[in-house]
Amino acid sequence: MSEELHQRDLIEKPEKIGKWDFYNIGATTLKSLKENKIIPSLDYKEFERRKPDGIIVFKKNVVAVLENKRPSEFNTEAKKKKAIQQGIEVSQKLKAEILIVTDTKETIWINSLNGDLIKDENGNNLIYNFKKSDENIPKIIEKILESCDETNSQLTLPKLKDPSPLAKQVWQDIWSVSGATPENCLYTFVELFIFKYLSDLNVLTGIYNFDNLIKQYETNTSEDVLEFYANTIRKKIKQLFPMNEKDKTTIINGTIFVSKDEKAVEGYSAVFKKILEKFQNEGRLQNIHHDFKSKIFESFLKESISKKNWGQFFTPLKVVRAVSKMVEIKEGMTICDPACGVGKFLLEPILLDIKRFYKVENNKLKPLIKLVGFDKGFDKDEQKTIILAKANMLIYLSDLVKDYSLITEQFSDVFNETFLLKTNSILGTLSENIVEEYDLVLTNPPYVTSGSSNLKEEIVKSGLTTHYKVNATGVEGLFMEWIIRSLKLGGKAFIIVPDGSLKRANDNKLRKFLIDECFIDCLISLPKNTFFSTPQKTYILGITKKTDKSVSQTEPVFTYLVSDIGETLDVYRFDTENNELDEASNLFNQFKGAKSFFKTKDKRCKVQEFNKFVENINTNWLVDDWWTKEEKIKLGISEEDKVYDLPELINEFKQLQDFLMSEISELEAFKFDIKEVVKYKSVKLSEIVEMQRGNSKYTKSYISSNKGDFPVYSSKTEGEGIMGYTNSFEYDEECLTYTTNGVHAGKVFKRKQHKFSMNGDCAIIRILPKYKDLLDYNFLYFEIQKLLIEKNFNWENKATPNKVYPLNINIPVSKKGVFDINIQKEISKKYEQVETLKSELLNKTNEIKKVTFKL
Template sequence: MSEELLQRDLIKNPEKIGKWDFYNIGATSVKNLKEFGLIRNVDYGKEERKKVDGLIVQKKNVIAVVEYKKPSEFKTVAQKNKAIKQELEVARKLGAHILIATDTKETVWVNVLTGNKIKDENGNLIKDNFDPKGEKTPDLIEKIKYSINELSDQIKPKELVNPTDLAKQIWQDIWSVSGATPENCLYTFVELFIFKYLSDLGVLQGIFNFNTLYSSYDGNTEDEVLETYANTIRPKIKTLFPENPIDKTTIINGTIFVSKDQKAVQGYSTVFKKVLKKFKDYGKLEHIDYDFKSQLFESFLKESISKKNWGQFFTPIKVVRAVVEMAKDDIKVGAKICDPACGVGKFLLEPVITKLDQFYEVKKGKLIPKITIQGYDKGFDKDEQKTIILAKANMLIYFSDLIKENPNLTTEFSKLFNESFILKTNSILGTLSESVENEYDLIVTNPPYVTSGSSNLKDEIKKDGDLVNYYKINAIGVEGLFMEWIVRALKPNGKAFIIVPDGIFNRQNDKNLRQFLLDECYIDGIISLPIKTFFTTPKRTYVLCITKKPDNKSIQTDPVFTYFVSEMGESRDVYRFDIEQDDLNEAVMLYSFFKGNKQNFAKINTDIRCKIQPIEKFQPENHWCVERWWSKEEKEELGIEDENLKLKIEEFPTLLDEVSNSIISIKEEVQELATESEKPKFVKKKIKEIFDLKQKTNNSKFTKTFIDKNKGTIPVYSASKFPENVDYGYVKDNLKGVKYFENCLTWNIDGSIGKVYYRQGKFSLSEKVIPLIVQEELKKNLDLIYLKYAIEMEFSKHYFGFDNKAGKGKIQDIEISIPIDKKGDFDISKQKELAEKFKRLEDIKKSISDELDKISSTEIDFE
């Protein structure tokens, strides 16, 4: 342990640089820093032995590493480069943004992500000296942290464009005159944005250029200018960026100023001029801010007056970037990456925005992709093309730097856009219409959730013999079909990072889907996201991380990374303000360390939000809602309040829609059960004709006291209201006078009256429990699970209770119905089929109860 931190009382009272903690040290190793809890307690490899001179830290997140040098060792360029190289690797291991090398008189500022020196707003190397007590130092570090990334080593120039405000103004202008939906306002803004953007990049020139069109207002009417745009400029853009001949989509398709038959819309020419003037006054769009490229659609969503449909193609950028960061090791040259429900394409575009030069090469007039990204979408029912058009427009904005350098290769870029994003409207199944297998190295996606009408998709699948054999799991809702598609479409050892709703992890009637995941994949991690992470739904969601097994005989031995996120760096209201608490970022950081040390990570993990769970905990019949595995005491320690959903009154209808759609989907499954096969014939048999009721149970001397004195491993079941629990305890085997049973049904005389239980393995019973053991000659012809449900169904008609106890004498003559075949023999296969139906109906009733509980437990805020 380092004495330096203790002697100077730095653990509880560090120095401050603005809002950050500053540790001016030199005799403390990385290992010591993590032992004292100042940085994350993870394995930093060989860098743990290194001692750092200074650290700027915020809640264990290292903002900057400081390297102090003597003036005599910091004179020449070579000496300065040596100082940088000396600390760059440890800065990267610590996850720092900035490396500061200084002799206190002169300072070199370095972007850790690139290894390059950082420049100021004007493109010159930063000359400011690092002074921990200087008033300007916090502002400088904040600007650097905000600006630099894998793509940029420069503080964002003031003239760097972030047209969010422009988007807001134009959205209001368009909406005020047209009353169009927020989606259509967005499409129109994006179209005009691209027109101005391509003009500023030098792609649109002469009569097709924005400035030329705007200057034509001198001498032409407003209607004539709009007609010029509709009749001349739009066709030119579509010529430069040809449409996909298959789905007929291109990069533009606004329909407010130009109609669907490509004519100028009469009456909108005045607002068209107003919008063009705002673009003109805003200036050049040439240097687009990296964040705006990512957040254009998010900015529009925040302005939207109606968010109902946006969830179909919108995932918050913080979630997108978190998933991309988790998947980054699998995003490399030669990889084939897919998003089967791509929306505006962010899961596929975010990984490449900072690595265009690495993934796309221009050679001899040809654009050569070194990576394959494929996004599919069906879009909105009424106007299906627009989602894919937005994805292509989004890709153009992301690729702007490359397009600017190669303005004559628009056809090549258009070909790439068309191959990357494909509209799937050949069937109501969309992406699900193709039985893809072993195709992709990586899938990153946020598929649609349960919707009413999912039975229509299943009906469509039944019409196609190939698809019937492809979708075998019979999972609930659209998300269940997508999960099956994703797993089958992955290559062996391929990975997927999927945003999934709680239903997949919680519904009993989706246990087959969970079994399918266990059979086909390794479960790498599950991150629980907070309720209301998404704009459009109060549903709890998760990031599921899986790897497809090389063959399904492989058994998972590695544990599973789980993390409980309470906040993700932004408020979960309509405003989505940035906030300080960001558990999602912490989850991503820890997951990266877990991947490299799965078996031993639990030993060094000290984050209470992170639990490394054994794979044995992930049984298909159990829920996988990992946040429930934190105890009440642990949640209190984390400061997590009662997790009842709290909604504004105007948000409550959205929850009702969610619950209604889920129940309708469940109803559709019940209808399937009701029409699956012909009704069988039955025969009535008395209980005493089926079971050996002469079997005796234990007497009243078989007490808890007796069991405590004879503790062993054999469970003893009582007539408890909670018969799954072993209330009586465990007893030794082969005790004199004790009755033991094995693999049979039991019936409670009182307690949980009305339920029959199938007890597996060897066990014993209290005097209030009757063993129902099938007579020896009938055992091969009767299914115990069917008998369980058949007895329960019949016993429910007899009103047994504490005043009418169900002893052997009262139940022996009760008749139950058993299916028979054409010969009149017991039909064991039909019994098994009906038993499965009974079980599914039990699961369905539990699912409905859970859905209704969401409503009853929701708190409504009228403010």
């Protein structure tokens, strides 16, 4: 046993150089170092008695060997050469990559892998003097490790990786074999990316390392390798980055290759190997390009074939970056996004300043700002957005994790403290009664009006009525009130708001509340289709909470009309050269420095007197209308009425032809991604569902006398079939409804769980309790609709339950003859694809209908 190691307590408490352990020894043999488990337990043969002056170690692997020489032993080229030769022998035996030879005044750096002197970026010998206390030494060592190998001994600038093409390939591989939703493909890619990334950082070493897993294919089956990953490596990652006990989420949750119960999924081992090989071909991933950190989630969104299922949770990066430019982040700030999705609004503003806001001192991670993100997830079964947000934060903080890879639990604590899943109540974030806590709120809250009555009921039940006094119409109104109350006095918020909040007559109280509590800084109009999943017209609203409510706003408001956000507003989202949104951000930053004196020649920008907002509080704040038609025509925002001549008309029809051909190509390529031929079982509807007609008491006069928030469905087909709203309800469940009477008898509707009633011309369809987990409402919706259309129901041939019950429906079954809900869901997604194509075609033909032609 080495006295030196024990006397200086180096076994338990080695010195540190950056993230590495440093042993400045000289009287300890390799044998003693091995026995004390400081270096690998190998047979060092005749070198076991050698005593290096110092070693730099990372998890038992020797990174560098230090040779200390007296000046008298280092004052000639011959002596230096001899010192290097002595050190190289030990260094290579220890498999260290670096040899450092120094007399404290001069230092020679050697590439132990080939014996060459290490050169700097300019091709000169690296001459930086080694001192363990010098904060630049860890950076130099890191740069050597990244640059040098058996064939290269010169420092190079780190090559930034952009794994976007890899992400696309992996997405295609996963989707082609599983037909999984884009979000599940995304979760799986992110998980494997993190596995490879942590391996390249040496956070995952030994049997847990990516390279080790690849080697296992030499002696094990693909099934065994996937099993090892599922049972061993994933558990190690979750051990290094512990989950949040509050919401049980961690940084990984791919579900394609590993089931929810942590088991390898049978049948996917071949594609798992294929994807690992693609990651292997990508090389090391320590240095990740900034754009990839920002765009990874958007890349998957652009590949999505079902954007409407999940696009609403992602704000386009162009919008996030524009808002990020408009804010100023300072140390000590608390910043919140109450509907954070994958965390872009919190992470993007600090991307280039990560190391300024997150510092490590004495191996302690010290955040100098506090980020807070809440989210409810995609739906009640797949609440994973917070997992994506945590993985996203790991990717954004990658350079910091790379430098301090031994304190993963501290990083995990920060991820868990930053992002929290809110599922204890249907209110989600809105259940938190937070007052004057945040310096800054950046968010794109959900904006829907249907279902908001359920939230309002829950607000009453939860005793939160004093927190939501405004009674705004939609969910976005509730969020707006929450945001304003949560801001500190003087705090700021930038909120993406829909036009409904700005124009609905019932939301005049919300607008009044806004100007009573806050100053309006800006209102920037975004073009339709800015967001992936909806053509909803939206705006960026910037506000500052008043420090004194009695003070009225006197400063003007910055407004801007954006037509181009820097990308096409179609499903492809190609980048464009023009980005008026970026210009709006730049001008706003000039405006906020001297609001009353700001001037610009940009005709898309208008500085509005605040009184205009006061005067229009009961009408609308749609700033687009505050430009005249002539002004908009000059800006190219709206065109003058135009009559098409023959060449122009031909061009319009050619565009329609191109669109039709692309649609036809999609349909020709259309196929089910199901591994085996689907078997069906024919059953009567009466065997699997129950039906019930509505209550004939719900007439127009009854509804007029009993007005409320709960919809009443009828034989109407417009507006989701809603006849009106009453103050009571008879149903509160997920189901299907259909019209039993009228010219549209037999029209089926999908109904998510909510409170409603029906009149006598409408009927409900419920899955029988014993089939609740075996049948999918989406699948039944499409299949039952087909049946009812074939029967040609109408005024005379009413679609009563007695006529519908005997109809037969074909349902996919497993090999055992049991209803297969997974296949049902897969088929229903294909139906939805076709419906999307039909809708797009209808929009195009409607555009042609508007054309006026002259000969």
